[in-house]
Amino acid sequence: MSLLQAVKYQRGKLEVLDQLLLPHEFHYDTVSTRQEAFDSIATMRVRGAPAIAIVASLGLAVELHNNSIAGTSDGEVIAQIDEALDYLKESRPTAVDLTNAINQLKATIRTAEGKGKDAIVQAFIEEAERIFEKDLQSNLSIGEHGAQWLQARAGASPDHKISVLTHCNTGALATSGHGTALGIIRTLQSKGYLKHAFCTETRPYNQGSRLTAFELVHEGIPSTLITDSMAAALFRTKKAENNIAAVIVGADRVVRNGDTANKIGTYQLAVLAKHHGIKFIVAAPTTSIDLETETGDGIKIEERKREELTQISGAVRVATADQRIDVWNPAFDVTPAEFIDVVVTEKGAVEKGPDGTFDFSQILPERWAKVVG
Numbered sequence: 411m412s413l414l415q416a417v418k419y420q421r422g423k424l425e426v427l428d429q430l431l432l433p434h435e436f437h438y439d440t441v442s443t444r445q446e447a448f449d450s451i452a453t454m455r456v457r458g459a460p461a462i463a464i465v466a467s468l469g470l471a472v473e474l475h476n477n478s479i480a481g482t483s484d485g486e487v488i489a490q491i492d493e494a495l496d497y498l499k500e501s502r503p504t505a506v507d508l509t510n511a512i513n514q515l516k517a518t519i520r521t522a523e524g525k526g527k528d529a530i531v532q533a534f535i536e537e538a539e540r541i542f543e544k545d546l547q548s549n550l551s552i553g554e555h556g557a558q559w560l561q562a563r564a565g566a567s568p569d570h571k572i573s574v575l576t577h578c579n580t581g582a583l584a585t586s587g588h589g590t591a592l593g594i595i596r597t598l599q600s601k602g603y604l605k606h607a608f609c610t611e612t613r614p615y616n617q618g619s620r621l622t623a624f625e626l627v628h629e630g631i632p633s634t635l636i637t638d639s640m641a642a643a644l645f646r647t648k649k650a651e652n653n654i655a656a657v658i659v660g661a662d663r664v665v666r667n668g669d670t671a672n673k674i675g676t677y678q679l680a681v682l683a684k685h686h687g688i689k690f691i692v693a694a695p696t697t698s699i700d701l702e703t704e705t706g707d708g709i710k711i712e713e714r715k716r717e718e719l720t721q722i723s724g725a726v727r728v729a730t731a732d733q734r735i736d737v738w739n740p741a742f743d744v745t746p747a748e749f750i751d752v753v754v755t756e757k758g759a760v761e762k763g764p765d766g767t768f769d770f771s772q773i774l775p776e777r778w779a780k781v782v783g
């Protein structure tokens with residue numbers, strides 16, 4: 411079974427799978443500059459919070475490897491790299507992984523200040539590669555922590571298999587491999603804990619029907635595709651029969667109180683899960699956590715162009731062009747922490763405390779304290 415890779419990288423060469431062509435066509439674009447990386451992200455040829463950060467970082471790393479910085483002093487070189495990173499930050503505003511990667515890269519190149527341009531560029535390239543390499547290990551750890559949590563909280567085992575529902579795409583096509591929410595599903599399957607995986611179509615960009623369904627079928631995971639509007643009926647009529655124990659979703663940004671921005675349609679699944687006594691799990695690497703923002707009200711929600719709603723996946727028209735009805739097309743929504751049972755990260759599963767709030771100091775003490783201080 412071939413490995414699904416959103417990103418292929420070797421030093422000096424980056425290839426990005428064009429996900430707008432999936433599942434019908436496998437085509438990799440070569441990305442060699444910040445502009446090509448920006449365009450690939452902004453058009454959603456590559457998407458997924460971790461994958462966005464990885465492609466932005468490696469795309470600029472390839473450009474720098476090909477010696478694109480003309481600055482003479484270290485200060486000029488660092489300023490030019492900062493400018494390129496700030497440009498890439500604008501490609502998609504909601505997922506915080508990109509911002510966290512940019513901050514990490516900016517801090518890293520400053521450790522090479524005074525050692526000359528080549529040392530600064532080398533430091534950037536090595537850090538961008540670390541971001542890429544770390545992601546896969548992070549996802550495997552999320553998978554393990556998620557399966558352990560479901561074993562403890564939902565009794566998942568080979569003798570008591572559970573079914574889950576997931577939304578959007580959070581698998582190998584959204585990361586460097588394995589995935590986050592879909593990574594937990596892969597791990598459940600590998601442990602024999604999984605009865606069935608339901609995935610939603612995830613209108614309007616259809617990451618679920620085009621990408622997640624593809625990944626599930628590709629790996630032979632027992633699965634069923636439903637439209638977003640079918641989730642309530644599924645829970646009401648098939649929860650017992652299928653032992654639907656959890657909704658598992660990814661995250662674009664988990665903020666300090668646990669409120670979480672994720673693909674549009676996530677919030678309504680959380681409300682439905684609560685109503686039906688189904689666990690609601692957010693699976694995210696700590697690179698998706700933003701402790702600088704207090705609540706979900708502080709998250710900028712990206713709005714995308716009308717054609718992505720009036721045309722299937724931005725291609726086939728589903729609303730006649732002459733009906734110039736206004737279109738509201740937010741790419742994400744915010745699920746309040748009260749609807750979330752656990753945030754599963756590579757550092758562990760974080761549940762709400764007795765006071766009903768999330769305390770991420772358990773897994774991110776240094777970042778938690780810094781903001782409080």
Ligand SMILES: CSC[C@H]1O[C@H](OP(=O)(O)O)[C@H](O)[C@@H]1O
Pocket residue numbers: 457458459460505577578579580581584585590591617659660661662672673674741
């Ligand atoms: C591990 S992917 C996290 C998150 O990103 C996706 O958004 P998009 O497809 O628009 O990039 C989706 O919200 C996933 O849950």
